[in-house]
Amino acid sequence: MQIARRLPTLLAATAAALTLFAPGAAHADPGALYNSAQENFVDGDEDAGLGDLRQLLAESPDDTQALSLQAIWSDFKGDLLTREVAVNRLNVLDARLADGTRNVFRAIGAAVGTLPNPIPAIAGPGTGIAVCGYGLLPDGTMRPELVNRLQAAWLQAIASPMSPIVVSGGNPQSGITEAAAMEGWLIGHGIPASRVMTDHRAGSTVANALNSANMLRQAGASSVIVVTSPNHIRRAVADFIVAGLPVVGATTSLEQLVSQLPPPARSNQRGIYIDASRTLLLPASR
Numbered sequence: 001m002q003i004a005r006r007l008p009t010l011l012a013a014t015a016a017a018l019t020l021f022a023p024g025a026a027h028a029d030p031g032a033l034y035n036s037a038q039e040n041f042v043d044g045d046e047d048a049g050l051g052d053l054r055q056l057l058a059e060s061p062d063d064t065q066a067l068s069l070q071a072i073w074s075d076f077k078g079d080l081l082t083r084e085v086a087v088n089r090l091n092v093l094d095a096r097l098a099d100g101t102r103n104v105f106r107a108i109g110a111a112v113g114t115l116p117n118p119i120p121a122i123a124g125p126g127t128g129i130a131v132c133g134y135g136l137l138p139d140g141t142m143r144p145e146l147v148n149r150l151q152a153a154w155l156q157a158i159a160s161p162m163s164p165i166v167v168s169g170g171n172p173q174s175g176i177t178e179a180a181a182m183e184g185w186l187i188g189h190g191i192p193a194s195r196v197m198t199d200h201r202a203g204s205t206v207a208n209a210l211n212s213a214n215m216l217r218q219a220g221a222s223s224v225i226v227v228t229s230p231n232h233i234r235r236a237v238a239d240f241i242v243a244g245l246p247v248v249g250a251t252t253s254l255e256q257l258v259s260q261l262p263p264p265a266r267s268n269q270r271g272i273y274i275d276a277s278r279t280l281l282l283p284a285s286r
């Protein structure tokens with residue numbers, strides 16, 4: 001009798017267990033899906049990456065990082081409806097990240113519209129100058145491309161004599177960082193040492209932007225002129241804007257200038273989108 005009374009309860013528990021552990025019924029790992037999405041975006045398969053995020057958000061609809069990433073890559077695909085749905089949902093959960101995500105769209109638009117320009121801008125002390133590094137040779141000397149960037153930075157420093165300057169780059173060779181080599185070159189060419197700040201930690205454009213923007217704000221600057229190579233300027237401009245410092249000038253060296261004048265096609269903007277999401281501090285993996 002007792003077993004008969006308990007039978008319905010046992011059957012219900014058994015059915016629940018079978019449902020929970022049935023093939024295809026287990027919950028997906030949101031971390032694994034997020035990582036797969038990021039890998040697909042880097043590999044150029046944004047459809048697969050967005051598919052990973054849809055699956056992740058179906059089970060974890062409040063995952064703010066996934067929502068931000070979905071909005072950014074939907075923008076890349078031109079899917080404005082999905083982009084806006086994701087941003088609006090994100091705004092309810094994390095208004096600050098939603099604002100940062102919208103800023104990514106503005107930053108990429110501004111970056112794509114930026115033209116490489118060897119003519120220095122005129123600016124006052126409220127505008128800083130940020131020079132992006134480039135890998136040194138094994139003996140610690142500078143490659144020609146970095147010298148070209150410094151020549152453009154020197155012209156910009158002369159045109160804006162009150163602007164603070166940040167040189168950014170780590171990756172030491174023979175005990176010398178990119179920033180140390182750049183600082184030495186500028187001072188050796190007559191720029192006062194008191195104007196030059198050094199970021200010896202950055203190992204990427206994302207870090208160039210985040211570290212330099214922070215240092216320039218501490219120095220009292222509220223905007224920046226970015227100095228780098230023509231084939232690097234659009235990515236750098238996007239990163240600095242996402243880092244929260246308005247870009248009012250983009251000075252470049254002359255090398256490869258003409259070939260970089262046309263705006264990149266959408267398919268060639270992937271690197272800008274990847275960098276912008278990293279500058280927003282969306283992790284590459286988790």
